[in-house]
Amino acid sequence: MTARDILSIAVLIALAALVPLATSASTVLNFLVFMLIIALGAQGWNILGGFGGQFSFGHAAFFGTGAYATAILQLRYGINAWVGLGAAVVAGAAVGWVIGFLSFRSGLRGSYFALVTLAFAEVLRILANAAGFTGGAAGLLIKLDVRPENLQFENRAVFYWVVLGFVGAVLLLTRWIQRSRFGAQLVAVRENEDAAKALGVDSLRVKLRAITLSAGITALAGCLYAQYFLYIDANIAYGTWISIEFLLAPIIGGVGTVFGPVAGALTLHGLGELTKAFAGRIPGIDLIVFGTVLVLAIAFAPGGILGLLGRLRAKGAGLLPTGSKEVSHAGR
């Protein structure tokens, strides 16, 4: 990782940190915090799905575990929220490791892996919805006690900065992974697992590390969600939709790139809000836009928004012939 890598991420985060100084409208901040939480979970998905090529359809399993871990530790055991945050990451990573161990050891790939992750998330949803321990169908309310040591802030801007800080840290981590030996092995497994194995890459270990890391980051997003909204239930935390959110953002933004998940989350939710503003209160209208953008992105922009930008830039510089469909996962 070079100084330039660190600098570009630091500048971007610093610029984003200025937003609350320009506006203190709570609708804007609410939108940004929610968008960043989705981006954070999507960054987690991107490590396994983008770099490792293992498309999970059940990242809700990790998001929900993070959210429930924080809430339950505070409510039932009176444990401090910041400690709960750490515990949530560990719990999510542990669930990730177990799911990864079971499915990768059985050699599940592609569609089969997608289905088994979906099923694990559903099992957790049904359990959380039925057990008394998790508040059952009524969900869990975290007690409102606005103090920084409780990870609750009077000012929404502070929460925005906290989430932004985590997003920035994960950007750095992702860039580091991309430049590291582990990242190279992960990409090798994505491109051709058998070839990678033949070259001596322990593919099971590489994939297990990826899913554990990925799950930990997504669990962090779940924890922050619970702390911001102070309420969770099984259909939010373990629902299929949240898994889809985490997969849409990197695919729209640029799968297997450092900034892709953030760019995708910003674009999708930005478009969603714009549609709602123009179309009025038609239910589901923003999701129709999400689905359309997904189909269009796969049809016309296989590298996502970042791939599209890169192609435009290359075309402007006369590097690529017009209409070229070449996609590069390097750099950016």
Add this chain to the structure above:
Amino acid sequence: MYSPQIILEAMLNGLMTGAVYALIALGLTLIYGVLHIINFAHGALLTCAMFAVWVAWAWLGMDPYLAIPILVPLMFALGYGLQRFVIGPASHGDDGNILLVTLGLSIILENVLLATFQSDTRTLDTDYSFQVVPVGPLLLSTPRLIGLVAAVVVTALLWLVLNRTDTGKAIRAVAKEKLGANLVGIDVPHIYAVTFGIGCACLAVAACLLMPTFYVNPRIGNVFVLVAFTVVVLGGMGSIPGALLGGLFIGVVESLCGLYLGDSLGQIGIFLIFIAVLLVRPTGLFGAKA
């Protein structure tokens, strides 16, 4: 412990639910067997078909069973068009892309229905919705019994089409060896679209059989699609008899789990079977060796 009569009744009820699961899974397994993709839009397409049945009944006063001959070609055309003009071209032949395009389609369809019909749950009541037939000491719901018989008939028909007609032969050829089929003059994109169309036509039948006793809302497809995935995996991806037997089995398991664990935990048995089959024998009970 429950008396044997209650358990028997639960099992028969499970068989009847399972028959509809089998019909839904039939389309999914056929599409998987030929196109080698998991069609995430299957649930949303089922919801479309169910709304079509409801609209035909509520606005035109058409009986759900009489709607079958009209809805089957319509759904076939929809499926054919989707595969030929959207899924095929948009995915550039990459498996991961097909998965995502069908996911995108399911999001679009589901929310277009939500925007059109709102999130209200709708039912239709016919004269025979609550009719029962006495079988020995048990009372069985007539429309659901019709569903069971129809599911077996449709499975047999589909098997005949695949094994006794030229189109069926072409479909099987494409499923086995795409390039070879192309070389002997089979129009592969056309066969893909026909397969997708047949899969959707099965959904049309399932929707018509379901509606007399079931309800519809824009999210209802999700309830069935995960179960259908389980059935397909259990029966072996691409296996027609596997889908029927898997569907019936899953129906019984769900019914018995519901009896012993209660409604909220009832579905967990299905997903545990799903995970176990995927982990231990991903080719399913009737699938070919990978």
